[in-house]
Amino acid sequence: MVAAIKEFCLGLHSLATGLAVTLEQFFRRPVTVHYPWEVLELPARYRGHIVLVRDEQTGRLRCIACKMCERICPSDCIVVEGAKLPGESRKSVTEFKLDFTKCSLCGLCVEVCPVDALAFSKRYNLASTRKADYESMDLCELAKAGDAK
Amino acid sequence: MSPGHPTDSSVSAAAPRETFVLNVGPQHPATHGVLRLKLTMDGEYVLHAEPVIGYAHRMHEKMGENRTYVQFLPNPSRIDYLSAMHYMHAYVCVVERALGIEVPPRAEYIRVITSELNRIASHLVWFGAFLLDLGAFTPLLYAFDDREKILDLLEAVTGSRLTYCYYRFGGLCNDVDEQFIEGTRAFVKHMRGRLGMYHKLVTENLILRKRLEGIGVISAELCRKYGATGPVLRGSGVPCDVRKLEPYSVYPEFEFDVPHFAEGDCMARYKVRMEEIAQSLRIIEQAIAKLPPGPVMAEKVPRVIKPPPGDYYFAVEAARGRFAIRLVSDGTEVPYRLKLRTPSFSNLALFGEAARGLLMQDALALLGSLDLVIPDVDR
Amino acid sequence: MILPEPYRLIAYLVGALAFVGLNAAYLVWLERKVAARFQRRPGPTEVGPAGLLQPIADGLKLLGKQFVVWPHADRVLFRLAPAFVLAPALMCLAVIPFGHALCARDFNLGLLLVFAFGSVNVLAILLGGWASRNKYSVIAAARVVSQNVAYEIPMLLVVTTLLLTAGTMNLRELVQQQAGGVWNWNLVKVWVNPLMPVLFLIFYVCMLAETNRAPFDMAEAESELVAGAFTEYAGMGFGLFFMAEYANIVVGASVATVLFLGGWHSPVGVMPGTFWFLVKLYALVFSVMWVRWTFPRTQFYRLLNLSWKLLIPAGLGALLFTALILKLR
């Protein structure tokens, strides 16, 4: 009997403590980041979809179309074509297509590239009503558009 | 005391009762994912429970047989997305064992830190979701607030928030910076305070205690029968933890306890996980204090991964229990067989037997206390 | 100012409908805001300033939806239930004195009427659950009936105990007895009956259970029974159940205010009247929300145990005790 009453009182006390905890939180500031109006900064290593990188000095795309990335990609979502420009020993990229609908953002392609020609973008709010928009993203075009901006 | 109820076997001679089948899921708020339960009910009592799985089957094992070792790297973190680091850990370690690669100590320490952070994050999700099952919504939001802090830390290091893909054969894909170390230290302090709050708000709560104590008792024998591991087994009083029993990585260098409670009820499993958060914080603190300088990538990693023919095995303690990979290599670039032993599958298996005779409400509490990730069951 | 009869009726109907409608709409808003604050979120913010137009947008959305009656449901009862659920709450409001003169019907058996109509709510949920022909709904309906039967008893016991000392069932007179400062409220009148705070606590718990609020929300129990008795309802059918839930909370909190918290009387002596009634009413409503966003749900059998093994004996004891002091005084 005594034990039961004691447990009952302890129980009531625990309920009151719970109420006190939530009330304390009630008067604190919300922690939500109000997304479309406030935007958090992305960390430097954020893995968005891949983009082609330009060489600082020459201003040309670094990619030498060696197809290493195409081979390592687990999802088969890269297609690279390259050609030797007249008078040059190395190849240059002519076409770089990414199927972003399949990409798992694993980053293996960026890691494997021997000349560091790939990087992650920080674009995350990608949306479209047409699948085709992301099924075959032309990264060469994207690099040009990026320069124009 | 939960009122007992005669189950199937004990009343076979009695007059047949009117029963009905209640289909819970695959879209049901309590199953957290695409799990389906066929419950044979007598009123509110569960006479028979049959989990139906396979709705999220993605053939990870078969995928392993079709791609090179490197190409499989993104997969482990997608089997159990809440426990991504542990799964990566098992996969890179089994390949390292096959290749005989020595991993530099700094990399191993960082692996431990990130793994334990991941364990806390996983337990926090479980904490929130479990209380949601029990009808308390607020703790979920508090837990996610804390988890967000972990995800921010891990995102800054790995570049992603859930499917990290951070470990590599022989080390890590990149080193951590001072900011991460500071952030983790601050987090450990913060989390200790929050744990106190959780205990005040939830653990000691009368209603919660009454809902969990003595409910859904699982005996150690039942765990053994179905191969249940992790917090489920430890909640049945067996101090079984891969980190202690088959030490891997640098875990032997840290002091931590394996929390276990003999009751075997939902409360025991609850307490095991809450205590594990505290233990993980302890490990992180020690690992940060001891973090050695040096490279994070082994030097002698072959460009093309071709493990010698053989049979390799590696187990880790994931957030939900023992996760193990058995790798059979035929000496080519592609694994011959990659068998995944996922903890959720075994933990779910005992549900049918443990739920028998419970009220539906208690059966769902039991289901929640098993901490299932359905893609991990189906893999 | 006392209005003559037909005008009074019209004024009541308009007033009560507007009050219930506004309350349902804005209590949802309040609940979302309060829940958000408890959980460190901002709550609705986008529709209108501080999300104030959100309930209107939600209402329009619900109105715009089809009221689906699935082929296996009992068509008549299925449609009838939502109407049944709101009507009793409206009836109850007729006798509640919001202010000295603000009472649709000054009725001698006011309290009896409130409890009589208050019980119809259960019937409506039972009908809704039964007519849905959904296993979850039927389970929820069965739960709600046994729950409400169990909690009606201690509630009535508490009220009877209170009436022993008050001696009237007229809600207006009940309030008038509590005039003259905080210490005259029934809640703190311990020299009349030392058990008053306990009575209030029992009444409060029963109110939570009767209105199916957390931690006793067996009718909905969203993580177990999907949406309980309302699983099959769509559009405004669901909306009406939702409105009724809030209307019932308002009625419950009003009765508590009248019985224990001195109705429209001001605790500090200034501005007596409807204002204070509403302050007390919404303070109670807030506490109901506070409880909901703090505690997990109880088990069903514990809920019944609480009533049959604790509240009813306690209520009976209080009744006997009070009768004894009254006799000995």
Ligand code: SF4
């Ligand atoms: S990130 Fe991974 S999946 Fe995406 S393109 Fe690169 S290698 Fe392929």
Ligand code: SF4
């Ligand atoms: S690996 Fe690098 S250089 Fe080779 S094709 Fe891909 S992007 Fe170009």
